[in-house]
Amino acid sequence: MRGSGDKGGTAPLATALAERLVASRSAPLSALSRRWARDAMLDTVGVTLGGMGEPALQHLLALPGMAGATGRSTLLGIGATTGPLDAALINGTAAHALDYDDCATAAMLHPSAVLVPALLALGEHCGASGRRALLAYVLGFEAAMRIGIASVPAHLHRGWHPSATIGIFGATAAATTLLDLDTEATATALCIAASLASGIGGNIGSMTKPLHCGQAARHGVMAALLAQQGFSARETALDGRNGFFHVFNGLDAPDVDEVLGGWMSPSTIETTELGPKLYPCCGSTHSSIALALKLRREQNIEPDQIAGIDIRINPTRLLNIDTPDPQTPLASKFSLQYVVARALSQGQVRLGDFEGGAFNDPAIRSLMARTSVGGLADGSPKGPVDFRSRLTVRLISGQVLEEAGESGEWRGPRDPLTEDEAWTKFHDCTRRSVTDEAARVGFSALLDLEDSTDIAATLAPFREGALLKFPFSNN
């Protein structure tokens, strides 16, 4: 049974959104949209392969029955396939487990960690082509960003984790694209998703945070598959009484224009700042890392030349990352002192710097002992988007070097990663879960995703070259 509209003559929001999603499936995608979608998928596959080795994933995979069904959907970095629901859950949790996945600050969410695992798992299940997968990404991104922009800041103030509670709509929109659902079923899928959205901010800082993304990926796939079967939801479940905008945002009605106005003209992915992360640590440290790498590169300085380091950033951002003596790998991701010392010492910041006892490396500790941090005194902070940093390095020679910048190092369409940068990150991530050869072949296949006739073939290296073997306990 479909409920009757609460809105008089106007179509419910889910229906209006579904009409646009269905219409956009037959419009051509711009080269820029395809490029960005491909790069985001490539980056997300990389961080997923990196996250798959985390303890959270071992726990999840050990649940009875988990990934026990037969199916075509790859568990990335594990030599196994299963059904699309469990694959989306597992890959989605892995995608966010390292906090290394991309971020779209306009809607305060990590879109790809939910979107990509959902569309890969379902795409493999239904034999989607690379082009179809790219289309699903672009339309899923469009839906998630628009619902997100219409939801912030109320959604954040209410305490949700938007990557999951908004991201689910991206996964759902992508899944309806892969299944080519009609307008009514597409609207139903979005309305089912409104009842499956979950994940609270109160669990950020624990393994439950990446689980939110896995659940959202699973549930986007599930909502679309249920709608395909003829499962029903109320057509007003987004904008009607006790619908998503009311329940999650406390809004009587969403700003419909924010959701629908200028739909895909051009696509949001061409105009927003979708930033892949370049360093596997807290985003608040990234501008300082970039300055340190620049200084080292341009001035050719070596650690033993350094007498002292001083770092000044937005004082609000400093709160979480002023960690002079980190005692765990996770804490070292939130140590501004540690990551800048790493960048100055070795000219890069990699996953291995946050594993095992790396945070106790004596040479790095020696540099950290010579480091001071503080808030920028000049000017008032510009809120959460204030990523300003000033780095001063005093050399033993007496020379003082200084760099300043204000980029959060979120790389947008104006400044994409080079293929080398993308490969460096990808390779660093994948060494945890696939062979070097598989990483190379898989990276290359993803670069050519547009030409793939079946994404299951594109992902083959991440099954066949898998290094991880989990203990499955399915009984």
Add this chain to the structure above:
Amino acid sequence: MRGSGDKGGTAPLATALAERLVASRSAPLSALSRRWARDAMLDTVGVTLGGMGEPALQHLLALPGMAGATGRSTLLGIGATTGPLDAALINGTAAHALDYDDCATAAMLHPSAVLVPALLALGEHCGASGRRALLAYVLGFEAAMRIGIASVPAHLHRGWHPSATIGIFGATAAATTLLDLDTEATATALCIAASLASGIGGNIGSMTKPLHCGQAARHGVMAALLAQQGFSARETALDGRNGFFHVFNGLDAPDVDEVLGGWMSPSTIETTELGPKLYPCCGSTHSSIALALKLRREQNIEPDQIAGIDIRINPTRLLNIDTPDPQTPLASKFSLQYVVARALSQGQVRLGDFEGGAFNDPAIRSLMARTSVGGLADGSPKGPVDFRSRLTVRLISGQVLEEAGESGEWRGPRDPLTEDEAWTKFHDCTRRSVTDEAARVGFSALLDLEDSTDIAATLAPFREGALLKFPFSNN
């Protein structure tokens, strides 16, 4: 990583709740608690077997990979077992699919539709005894009702579907009991559950509504199994910043005494009104049905003696059930005219009255044509708990018969179902999915649940005598 408390010296609510849950596991259960838990489980197994034949379940079972893993957990009424997560999802959806499951008005939720499927699925997985299952029910009920009472009315005003969003904590508490988790893991499970809670009121009136209960059952089991593995959550995820009470209820802090005060002294199940439904239709019609059955029984009236019927109830409740000409089986569940005509004509109201074309039965339609309904004029409505009804039947002889009552027909500890009443309902439900013989043997085994050494054996008749065969498409 466990988060640090937001509360200074006081233990986080999840920890305090976990301490009580763990302590209560070794205290003896009163005979009254055991009796109520058994009756609730018996009633819920019945309505689950009834719901398993609904279209919503066929759709759910057709999802790729669904119930595809091997496992010990029974899909009730289907000749198959699977892992505990999918079994909880499927049985939980079936338990609420007929809207025939029990209700606890004090917290405005249907507790057993989430609690029972979760504890049966996990109990079979880990070979729990009947006594352990009863204990899990009583403690799950205690946790859900207390969190529910501390959450209403804000939780309802926010637009949630409490059977799911509160019920998940009952399922989680029950699951931690079956797994015998220690205090820390029990607290973690409750905190994981806070991030898995979902289900909005805006989807009530569609198949997505019972899906909420299935999801909550699945997620209660999942939260406990993850915590057992060592998965982490923030220990303040119930009562801390951006925790459950803040995000779902808009409360800065819960009333801790409502959650913890007088814990299990006596158990809430002994003191609350946990009402099994006696008629498979909208609860607002039940008091009128009871009057009609009483009149027929005591006055020996037959339909062809009746000149006219007049029904007066709380005007607020009338809104949803003044349906003089229902056109679907679902609509006939919300037709006061239809269900009272059924009760007066046949002395009972059964599932078959809401199947196929039963709503068009000419004899019933003839009686409905002689029926008027309206709001009670005397006194002001007493809100949602006002179940008053007055039934007037004019006979062709000129005699006027009148009955009035104010019970919602929620049967509490003061007025339990007789074994005959329980069997009549159970048998009516089970004819859809198991053989008569299996229904009889299974009913008897559930009556003796306390003596069962393995609940998988207790549930065997509902596997071995299953009539339903779903098309599984696991690839």
